Amino acid sequence: MVGTLSLLLAILYVSLSLWVWYMVRRPWPRCEQADVPMVSVIIAGRNEMEQLPGCLDSLMQLQYPAEKLEILLVDDASHDGSLALLQAFAEGKQHVTVLALERGVKELSGKAGAVLQAIEKSSGEYIFITDADCRVPSRWIETHLTYFTTEVGMVGGLTLLRRRHGKTSLLDRVQALDWLFLQLISSACAQAGKPLSWMGNNMAFRRSAYDEVGGYRTLNYSLIEDFSLLNAISRKTSWRVVLHTDQAAIVQSRPEKTLKQLYQQRRRWALGILPVRPLGKMLMAVTYCIRMLVWLCAALLYPAGWIALAAIVLGDGLILSSRPVFSARELFRSGLGFELFYFLFVMLMPPALWLDKTIIWKDDVYAY
Template identity: 35%
Template structure:
């Protein structure tokens, strides 16, 4: 028992110190300069059976306040069997900035979404490539806002994609929004410190020249996911490119949280499944984080059988919770999203078993992009 408590407190203090260190990255983000230049931009949206979500996304793109001669919207219809192609064609008929691209087959050596992005980039006329998803809802100044971070020294920009919570304050969705903010917090903090470890494909961009120079997705081409964070890994490991985080509110791309429990479970296990695909030092950090939560989980259950560990485990949990609240509060202020900070204590209670369960199950799951789910077999998220 003594050995367990020693290891638990070692994990706890290292974790708290790590959060304090990471929080310094937020200060670096705030010091970033921006530019007024207006380069040619190619916005890419990959869509597979997205007839429901796509119109809203394209309407948001149509409303972009950026010189029309300096932007194009490449919409890739990847083997859709619904009306996705018709939606894209309709917008292209109304607005010459839209350029439909259609993919009819599948290559076993190239994951579908990565291939869709790669195909669009090969057709792109822009110097800067911006990416979002079919369910993304960028504001009218998204393109101009993201582009403003592309100073002469900047090669890649990653941004925040907060969850929309409707009705406002919806309990379950607000907790999901906080959990998603925690991912963005790590992305922003590590980027500020010069070692970005993650990003989201709903809101990111890079120079076309960069994509060509590093050989696109490279060895990650067959991976079903990772068009965002694994690509970021390739850029970071090249050690010659500058990556920045867009913190301004106009650069946010809102998207809806999973509406079905099955989709949420599928999505989170997909995230966890990539843990051993990162460079060794990132994987080591993720493994340490998992083990810390596992030790904490065992302790919180263990005091039911060994009452003597109650106060030590409670102390470790308290240190962990205070550190996380400090870190998340700074993240919310930096990213201009403090909507649900007051609910962090509740999320912290749920987050420990969440990490333990999904971290384990994710290692045994294989995924398909835009995998179909039978709504008859699942319950909608209440």
């Protein structure tokens, strides 16, 4: 019985991984904009003074006409000097606006409340979102715009984790693989017309698509505001969502520094995407079952667990190789840590979420 189950799950896992590999490698339709549209770039942050200089510098490298670009920087009640830094940056730049929010005055909780304020003060036909701890490439805007064919309402690009101070730890490398792994699966599902979620620090959408779903005010409460908006646009409208892996639009972010911070981030993600569409639930169920089967076989000394383990290694390798961001050497160096992370995540996160549904974002605590 256990042997048969291991074989069936192994076949299913590898088959799904092959499907992801194939879908990620399929090209997305692209277009050339007939004119140069007005674009609004929105960045909201709290207490990001250490990361802001790199982010702001990357904004100044954007290759897009200044008369067609507005940048809205939202300080979400920082107390580390971020506001002064933003104001100094905006001085003398007519296309840069700084919004200062006081604690407790936002209409919505979390980042969504800050982004909402900026959207309502923006005028762009297209709205681009990134985070204060990110760095955008120079061709970020023009690359994303080429994916906005007439039926596309939202576009997302890859976010990769950069090294801290030129160095990288095993924890950093595991997070980098994890981010890429999740995004590649989401990109494949979007190719199939069933987008699941995306990193909100590399996302753009039409204002008309945003208005059609009623904006953030009408979305279900979630601290994963990017997921809520993507879910609404893809499921409540006829707009298509493109989640591509174009090198020219890759945004760089930073990994969490500690295991505690990583745990809090993953709790927030896990609770936020509970309303994911059925395809996402099926993929999560397969991932959970095959890894729990390995734990069960190891505990009972069943050799059938090796079949499931081999399928996991093969399947994950296929997914991560569908977009060759990391070399084979880097994958080999970090692969064991990545798989161990997922095995522990699958085993520990469900009971942790069942026992405690509070999550921490910045220095605020929320209950789901």
